[in-house]
Amino acid sequence: MNALVHDFAPAADRVFADPRRTKLRTRPFKALGHFRRLLKDKENTAEVFAIFEALPRRDFVPSAEAFMASEPAAGIYRQEPELPPILDDHAALRALGAGTVAAAYCDFMEREGLSAAGLVEEEAKSWGDRPRYDDVLSWYGRRHRDTHDLLHVLTGYGRDPLGEQCVLAFTFSQSPSPAHLFIAYLGGLHIKRQTKTKAPVLAAIREGQKLGKACPRIAEMPIRELLAMPLDEARRKLNITPAKHYAEAHRVWAQEGQDPYELMKPQTA
Template sequence: MTDASVMNSATRGAICASDGTPLRDPSRPQPKYEPLKAWHHFRILLKDKENTAEVFKIFEALPSKTFIPRVRDLALSDQGEHLRATEADLPSILDDHAALRRLPAGSVAHAYCDFMEREGLSAAGLVEESEKADRPTYPDLIQWYGHRLRDTHDLMHVLTGYGRDALGEQCVLLFTHGQNPSHGHLLLGYAGAAHMKRLRKTSAPVWRAVRQAHKTGVACPSLVGMSIRDLLAMDLAEARQMLNIPDPDWYRECHRVWRQEGIDPYDMLAPASAQEDLAAA
């Protein structure tokens, strides 16, 4: 029996795309809601915010009840079929900076390349980080949708104007929650902000910044359902206007206040004593 025959037999009667890809692979286990496990991984993440594998473990422990309906609505639509045909591998598109640089100056593509090159990042690198969580993958539409969410994370930084500092990451996560709600985004965003407030005595408007990010995500059309190729070709300012993304002024105000208070926004999670030593050096 061929692999195709096995798949057809296994998915017979299941909800599938036109090419036979199932919405949910029959072997995919039902997710379990495990808040204590999520909290455990969150505490590990607080010790090393670059440990991206813990982020994926948190999401896995806090599955959203509305996730599958969102996958179904997009993946089984004409738009979803088009995206699967034209953007099957987003990392290869996003990491081809030579091709992206041929798009007009001022475009989302140029801003994306600038950001990724400045930060030393790549879409393939994010894939590698997600694989460190050692989670099985399945040939279904859930996997496709989840990969688009993962692969567009850094693009969200570019579109929203939030940096890769701790607050910027939390703002992007809450922006993402506004688009694709899950308790994982809420935990990382709001609990992370609360941890930051406990760690530092500061007058910076952290709560205003994260709430603004959350509201922006709600007002913005779903990025995962858009053509990323088309979005990359757009003028950055015009794309932000189309997507209802305002200037992240409360986030910028936090950075201004922190600098005034002698706090490095990009080292917020370091002990206060380390910050003082750095300032005295």
């Protein structure tokens, strides 16, 4: 048996879209309010989820429909009912061997003190008491959420503020929610304004967007197979090339004496 197979399966009677679902409205001013609160604490992931709710992805349903009609979808839906138990089983992931995507993912998550379950908890904070739906749309959306940190590993973007903005820009090309670009570019402009840096911040974000466009949709791939691949091979297969502007930004910050992880300090007013 594959080391990553878990003993659970999706609900057999899960509908594609729960009829009780209500259509989300675009609320840019609400999104801006949440972004301002995010600037006060960049680790407050609940504000990020709130921005995504205020700026919903318009093609989400047709994209889910197209994916579920594709040949790989049935196998992925059956074999990967939920990703957090797979991604948080580091013993099984490390059994796949050194140099794999899985090993790099474990190194990243352990170094940063993160877990896939922790991201689920952060989303729950923003969700509150609103209804949840056990339908295929929710499952499809969770795959995009749960692969976020895997994108850091595959792209090489760190968890410094610019790295996060670049991952969001990359993700926009994979899952075009306006919230991705809203946070990415406003975050980039905030870094430029606050630091007066000569680093190519906006160019790095645009580069992330281009890299995401050249890459197949990772959330629609069999994640177990991806985790088992050597990291370099996975990057070649996914057309993920080195992020040159991001690396240049870090080089410039080293010359300027600026810490890349302190570029979005909490605002006090």
